[in-house]
Amino acid sequence: MTVQWFPGHMAKARRQIQEKLQLVDIVYELLDARIPYSSSNPMMNEIIKHKPKLIILNKADIADPNVTQQWLNYFKQKGQPVITIDALHQNAIKHITEASKEILKEKFEKEKAKGLRPRPIRAMILGIPNVGKSTLTNNLAKRKAAQTGDRPGVTKAQQWIKVEKELELLDTPGVLWPKFEEKRVGYNLAVTGAIKDTILHLDDIILYALDYLIAHYPDRLVERYNLSGQFEDKVAVLDEIGQKRGFLQSGGYVDYDKVYEILLREIRSVKLGRLSFELPSDIPTSEEK
Ligand SMILES: Nc1nc2c(ncn2[C@@H]2O[C@H](COP(=O)(O)OP(=O)(O)OP(=O)(O)O)[C@@H](O)[C@H]2O)c(=O)[nH]1
Numbered sequence: 464m465t466v467q468w469f470p471g472h473m474a475k476a477r478r479q480i481q482e483k484l485q486l487v488d489i490v491y492e493l494l495d496a497r498i499p500y501s502s503s504n505p506m507m508n509e510i511i512k513h514k515p516k517l518i519i520l521n522k523a524d525i526a527d528p529n530v531t532q533q534w535l536n537y538f539k540q541k542g543q544p545v546i547t548i549d550a551l552h553q554n555a556i557k558h559i560t561e562a563s564k565e566i567l568k569e570k571f572e573k574e575k576a577k578g579l580r581p582r583p584i585r586a587m588i589l590g591i592p593n594v595g596k597s598t599l600t601n602n603l604a605k606r607k608a609a610q611t612g613d614r615p616g617v618t619k620a621q622q623w624i625k626v627e628k629e630l631e632l633l634d635t636p637g638v639l640w641p642k643f644e645e646k647r648v649g650y651n652l653a654v655t656g657a658i659k660d661t662i663l664h665l666d667d668i669i670l671y672a673l674d675y676l677i678a679h680y681p682d683r684l685v686e687r688y689n690l691s692g693q694f695e696d697k698v699a700v701l702d703e704i705g706q707k708r709g710f711l712q713s714g715g716y717v718d719y720d721k722v723y724e725i726l727l728r729e730i731r732s733v734k735l736g737r738l739s740f741e742l743p744s745d746i747p748t749s750e751e752k
Pocket of ligand 1: 591
């Protein structure tokens with residue numbers, strides 16, 4: 464899904480989410496494990512206010528495990544509950560349910576002390592486009608044959624997916640807008656496929672990605688494209704890839720469009736191994752809360 468976000472859309476998304484928030488005990492903020500900061504919504508905490516939040520780093524199967532560990536440490540140090548999952552392949556349910564129970568322990572103990580009946584935790588997924596919200600929802604839903612039931616909502620009856628005896632999920636995830644301001648964030652979203660390649664120039668995206676790979680994963684580049692390892696001149700690297708792969712036009716010139724396409728496709732399809740494009744130290748200090 465590609466949405467062009469305008470202020471009107473953002474206000475509407477925010478309003479809809481805030482209505483649904485009243486129905487849930489906890490929010491699952493789904494982030495792309497390869498770019499946790501870039502894939503976060505800039506106003507998340509302002510929107511959910513004091514609602515308990517579990518950060519779920521999704522797509523952990525294709526992120527660099529060493530970097531993911533750094534992100535786990537980063538969030539834990541801030542006292543922010545966080546888990547990693549892989550919404551496509553892995554059974555994430557136990558992980559999510561256990562983490563939610565831990566976060567809400569006190570709230571549910573208080574309810575019990577008041578004599579209220581035990582009840583399932585109610586949750587909703589929030590995230591920017593492409594982080595895997597639908598994949599996770601479908602995965603959680605099919606385990607229990609997507610039992611849905613109406614419960615009076617604020618604006619309309621909400622559909623609930625009974626995930627476990629102890630957990631119910633709102634069937635429609637909340638879609639939030641990505642960050643727009645920082646160039647680096649835009650490139651990260653483009654490289655990982657969260658925004659359409661056409662929004663930014665493809666050559667700029669590739670040069671950004673190549674820079675990052677040269678700085679952080681030079682050996683992967685050398686191995687994948689059988690390169691010499693001379694990385695001073697990026698255009699020369701593109702030439703080398705083109706020549707090694709035989710992407711040549713008449714006259715022997717390198718067909719850069721082909722090189723761009725292959726590089727981007729192979730980065731996204733893990734042909735260069737599991738990559739992450741962001742470290743906790745990349746977060747601007749002004750954003751540190
Ligand atoms: N490797 C991997 N791919 C994933 C994972 N979760 C989702 N994907 C892929 O990521 C892409 C986007 O997933 P969606 O579930 O459509 O993402 P979404 O957040 O619902 O996207 P919107 O509908 O645009 O808001 C799809 O191609 C999924 O197959 C994961 O854990 N690992």
